[in-house]
Amino acid sequence: MKRIYLDHNATTPVHPEVFEAMVPYLKDEWGNPSSIHWAAREPKKAIDSAREKVAALLGCEANEIVFTSCGSESNNFAIKGVADALRGKGNHIITTSVEHPSVLNTCKFMEREGWEVTFLPVDPYGMIDLDQLRDSITDKTILVSIMFANNETGTIFPVEEIGKITREKGVLFHCDAVQAVGKVPIDVKRLNIDLLSLSGHKLYAPKGVGALYVRRGVRITPLIHGGHQERNRRAGTENVAGIVALGKACEIAMRDMDEEVAHITRLRDKLEKGIMERIEHVKLNGHPTKRLPTTLNVSFMYIEGESILLNLDMKGVAASSGSACTSGSLEPSHVLMAMGVPPEIAHGSVRFSLGRDNTDEDIDYVLEILPPIVERLRSMSPLYAKVKG
């Protein structure tokens, strides 16, 4: 059976060059980088080099990069770490209602700990209102945490403007850029970002490694206490192979980004156009233009997302949905709900997220199998029967 992977916002396959780069650190160079003897030398050098590669992609200094275990850890570290370090200065955090659960639920945890949190609403495209952000900042605000791009819809936030506002108001800006790194050029200095989260496995490195950029001078309390690793900011013996992999992935992203983005954008647009031409009653979720090149989120009205995904999976196509049935909860996607999408339309959402290995043939195949799937499910739907009359 064909296997077509259109779920790159969930995770990406490991790039062959990344795999090659990390293997020596699983095999021969297994030393603990903190040791003083021969076994430590090569792993230590490899971590330094990886740190420089990550920093180069973000436009920062190597010593501003802290390696973590994943994007969720980076987000937890940024919010809890800054809040703890600045607890004397204020008690207010601002975020949005469409963040990834690792930001949203960390902020809800902070609320239970006595912090005040503002969850900014979004418009139907998933965009925040910058005036509302500016007005929400008080003298008690210590941190603004807003994602670079939304994982479900791909909507890209006005990060440059957010950075200007936070810098002008003197509050820190944390940006969860897990979905954006490697897909959009990011220069943390130009954008006035103080902390930025990224994750290896969204970037063709393996799971189990991430990083947090912490601008020099930003005070942050460690999340994981212990040894002196990562300049006392993140204890625990380093995941050397994972860190090497992340460094390599960032190096490849810098080298290949322009070409890959052009390729992926073309395929994504072809998929979007093809679906809109072939299938009636389809609604785009997210911003029509300010959107990650990888992401297409559409609702097939009158049918439910999980049943679409199961049918696609039977034909070898992997995608995801904002339907409650795929989230493990009873609620449809909090992102689509915050955008004001009616629940029955949110239940019918499907997210296709493309990657570097996708081809024209993949898209042609999806465009061939999708219309009959939608038609068959609609023929079963009492909601569609009403529309057809």
Place this chain on the structure above:
Amino acid sequence: MYSEKVMDHFMNPRNMGEIPDADGVGTVGNPACGDIMQLYIKVEGNVIKDVKFKTFGCGAAIATSSMVTELVKGKTLEEAEKISNKTVAEALDGLPPIKMHCSNLAADALHAAIEDYRKKRASKA
């Protein structure tokens, strides 16, 4: 995550459609929670002679709808009333725990259709 039986009923649903001159129609669920089931029955004497469904929902919702139509065809109304959501889930070799309460409403739709039938008959009499 679904049993083979669920996938079979999902991919090849039995008795899908509508009965235009149905004797009873039952509708349960709502679009907000992502499941709507509509069940049509044709009754002769005391026996369910024909049954069809239309469902908006996930794999479990469609499979349970299909299964309940198989379980109920040819049964008396009293026998049909004894079929519970649990009976339907068991006939499908079980459902994932999260689906047991959200997408397992097919028997409720059946009971609603029987109630509708009884009401209509009472009003005719």
